[in-house]
Amino acid sequence: QSALTQPASVSASPGQSITISCTGGSSDVGSYNLVSWYQQHPGKAPKLLIYEDNKRPSGVSNRFSGSKSGNTASLAISGLQTEDEANYYCCSYAGSDTYVVFGGGTKLTVL
Amino acid sequence: EVQLVESGGASVQPGRSLRLSCAASGFTFDDHGMHWVRQAPGKGLEWVSGISWSSGTIAYADSVKGRFTISRDNAKNSLYLQMNSLRPEDTAFYYCAKDIRVALSGMVDYWGHGTLVTVSS
Numbered sequence: 001q002s003a004l005t006q007p008a009s010v011s012a013s014p015g016q017s018i019t020i021s022c023t024g025g026s027s028d029v030g031s032y033n034l035v036s037w038y039q040q041h042p043g044k045a046p047k048l049l050i051y052e053d054n055k056r057p058s059g060v061s062n063r064f065s066g067s068k069s070g071n072t073a074s075l076a077i078s079g080l081q082t083e084d085e086a087n088y089y090c091c092s093y094a095g096s097d098t099y100v101v102f103g104g105g106t107k108l109t110v111l
Numbered sequence: 112e113v114q115l116v117e118s119g120g121a122s123v124q125p126g127r128s129l130r131l132s133c134a135a136s137g138f139t140f141d142d143h144g145m146h147w148v149r150q151a152p153g154k155g156l157e158w159v160s161g162i163s164w165s166s167g168t169i170a171y172a173d174s175v176k177g178r179f180t181i182s183r184d185n186a187k188n189s190l191y192l193q194m195n196s197l198r199p200e201d202t203a204f205y206y207c208a209k210d211i212r213v214a215l216s217g218m219v220d221y222w223g224h225g226t227l228v229t230v231s232s
Contacts, residue, residue: 034217036217036219045224046206048221087155099158100146101217
């Protein structure tokens with residue numbers, strides 16, 4: 001069960017925009033519209049930001065958006081704020097053998 | 112308000128067993144698949160196990176297959192994880208998590224606060 005591949009870290013200044021990639025394969029990201037993204041602040045439980053590749057739960061800011069092309073999903077965050085500094089994880093359904101795989105996580109620093 | 116409250120975490124020796132519980136409230140429990148997801152201190156999220164609404168589908172990560180058993184009691188709105196033959200690498204916070212669907216989609220909209228399992232001699 002290989003984890004999805006995310007960059008270890010990204011950094012940007014307040015007000016800027018960033019994109020975090022999540023690369024899987026044809027057995028997970030590329031086969032199902034079931035990618036989700038989570039934000040986790042230190043010492044807290046994860047929070048759902050995006051589900052079904054690009055849908056936002058109610059209450060999540062529209063500064064967060066999801067997309068996918070082939071085997072790579074992406075999370076975009078616009079108008080960065082200091083409170084966006086956190087760890088971000090992607091996750092994908094991976095079929096009836098593996099079921100669920102997470103990315104290794106990306107630490108976002110807002111300088 | 113959806114609440115997931117884990118319990119049962121403890122410090123145990125390698126080879127011992129532990130049973131985690133998760134009490135769910137604020138939603139129709141048997142309308143959703145459920146998962147256990149763990150996170151070693153300072154590390155990333157790792158999916159451990161999932162169970163569909165009816166217990167008809169049960170799945171495990173390779174790292175715990177044959178040692179851990181997931182179960183649920185819909186009458187008690189509760190999720191469980193029986194962990195046997197524990198290893199030091201099982202040390203982590205264990206989160207109870209609610210799938211957005213009745214089956215196992217991997218998309219989780221609510222998480223508990225986690226319970227810490229430490230495996231050490």
